[in-house]
Amino acid sequence: MARQTSRLQTELKQTRPFQSIYQEATLSVMKTADLLRRQLTRQLEPHEITPQQYNVLRILRGAGKAGLPTLSIGERLIEETPGMTRLLDRLEFKGLVRRVRCEQDRRQVLCYITDGGESLLAAVDPILAADTKEMAGALTGAEAESLVVLLEKMREQGTL
Amino acid sequence: MARQTSRLQTELKQTRPFQSIYQEATLSVMKTADLLRRQLTRQLEPHEITPQQYNVLRILRGAGKAGLPTLSIGERLIEETPGMTRLLDRLEFKGLVRRVRCEQDRRQVLCYITDGGESLLAAVDPILAADTKEMAGALTGAEAESLVVLLEKMREQGTL
DNA sequence: ACTTTTTAATTGACGCGTCATCTATTGTCG
DNA sequence: CGACAATAGATGACGCGTCAATTAAAAAGT
Numbered sequence: 061m062a063r064q065t066s067r068l069q070t071e072l073k074q075t076r077p078f079q080s081i082y083q084e085a086t087l088s089v090m091k092t093a094d095l096l097r098r099q100l101t102r103q104l105e106p107h108e109i110t111p112q113q114y115n116v117l118r119i120l121r122g123a124g125k126a127g128l129p130t131l132s133i134g135e136r137l138i139e140e141t142p143g144m145t146r147l148l149d150r151l152e153f154k155g156l157v158r159r160v161r162c163e164q165d166r167r168q169v170l171c172y173i174t175d176g177g178e179s180l181l182a183a184v185d186p187i188l189a190a191d192t193k194e195m196a197g198a199l200t201g202a203e204a205e206s207l208v209v210l211l212e213k214m215r216e217q218g219t220l
Numbered sequence: 221m222a223r224q225t226s227r228l229q230t231e232l233k234q235t236r237p238f239q240s241i242y243q244e245a246t247l248s249v250m251k252t253a254d255l256l257r258r259q260l261t262r263q264l265e266p267h268e269i270t271p272q273q274y275n276v277l278r279i280l281r282g283a284g285k286a287g288l289p290t291l292s293i294g295e296r297l298i299e300e301t302p303g304m305t306r307l308l309d310r311l312e313f314k315g316l317v318r319r320v321r322c323e324q325d326r327r328q329v330l331c332y333i334t335d336g337g338e339s340l341l342a343a344v345d346p347i348l349a350a351d352t353k354e355m356a357g358a359l360t361g362a363e364a365e366s367l368v369v370l371l372e373k374m375r376e377q378g379t380l
Numbered sequence: 381a382c383t384t385t386t387t388a389a390t391t392g393a394c395g396c397g398t399c400a401t402c403t404a405t406t407g408t409c410g
Numbered sequence: 411c412g413a414c415a416a417t418a419g420a421t422g423a424c425g426c427g428t429c430a431a432t433t434a435a436a437a438a439g440t
Binding site: 143 | 395396397398399400404405406
Binding site: 079080081082083084085086088089090091092093094095096097138189192193194195196198199201203204205206207208210211212213214215216217 | 364
């Protein structure tokens with residue numbers, strides 16, 4: 061099953077072919093994600109915000125005035141808590157987020173986006189939307205759809 | 221092209237699903253990669269090695285007795301150098317890698333995999349290959365192929 | 381030949397993910 | 411009620427990616 065040299069293989073300057081198309085697929089996914097992350101980082105850089113901070117702000121905007129406890133934010137990012145605490149520290153320091161210990165359950169800390177956070181999102185969102193389009197712009201709508209489907213299938217196996 | 225997400229739902233929950241299929245595609249890629257990374261980490265954990273360290277070892281094995289200068293390793297991982305130096309520090313400390321300042325060009329540091337590194341790879345590789353297959357196992361070979369093609373297309377745009 | 385530029389690598393600093401551990405609160409049950 | 415488990419977070423430590431700045435050596439320019 062010697063497969064001809066693929067582009068990814070060339071990019072990685074690998075001397076031997078992939079052992080299987082599955083290995084190539086997983087590497088391909090990771091590599092593409094890496095590229096996307098890098099581009100996203102560069103886009104957000106002028107706004108002094110990282111991709112994860114951006115994600116958290118979006119989640120908090122979605123939560124609205126009700127706010128969201130620390131752990132719940134982490135769940136939506138599939139991130140472990142320890143990271144969330146410190147990420148929120150930085151957002152709070154920048155004045156983009158506000159935290160209040162919950163009176164009903166004093167173990168919880170409710171997090172809210174501030175007006176500053178809202179306006180930062182308002183500034184960044186349109187840029188990012190256009191950008192995303194350009195990133196995936198080499199694909200037709202149908203191709204993007206099928207990409208999504210394939211990736212979903214891959215993730216379903218994820219119970220491993 | 222507002223996709224069929226009901227406007228009503230969008231208004232109720234400010235958490236709008238996706239503005240476009242392209243945004244969904246990029247998020248999908250990143251999410252899937254995250255899952256893969258997590259699983260890979262777990263598989264390598266018993267061997268006291270991280271995914272990046274594993275990658276570097278594989279690259280050095282590929283380089284063979286000729287070895288490879290630090291920067292060249294970084295290029296193949298698309299990682300900036302600063303990280304490579306320290307990653308190699310850790311690999312060297314564990315005895316999996318050996319570094320020698322190049323005599324022809326004394327700026328360079330040539331890196332080699334050690335016997336210890338080789339045998340670690342020999343132990344890990346088969347496990348990982350089987351694992352990869354399982355990760356992507358929900359896909360048929362043809363689906364995996366088309367996934368690879370779509371992702372390649374996406375990365376080509378990456379000059380952005 | 382001597383200065384300037386470029387290249388290879390290192391170091392310091394910071395953000396992030398993750399593990400293990402710790403504290404404070406709440407809940408449960410005898 | 412009082413001991414004990416469960417839950418929400420926080421903290422310390424480590425690996426990693428990345429930026430900016432630094433050192434050392436080679437290459438280029440004059």
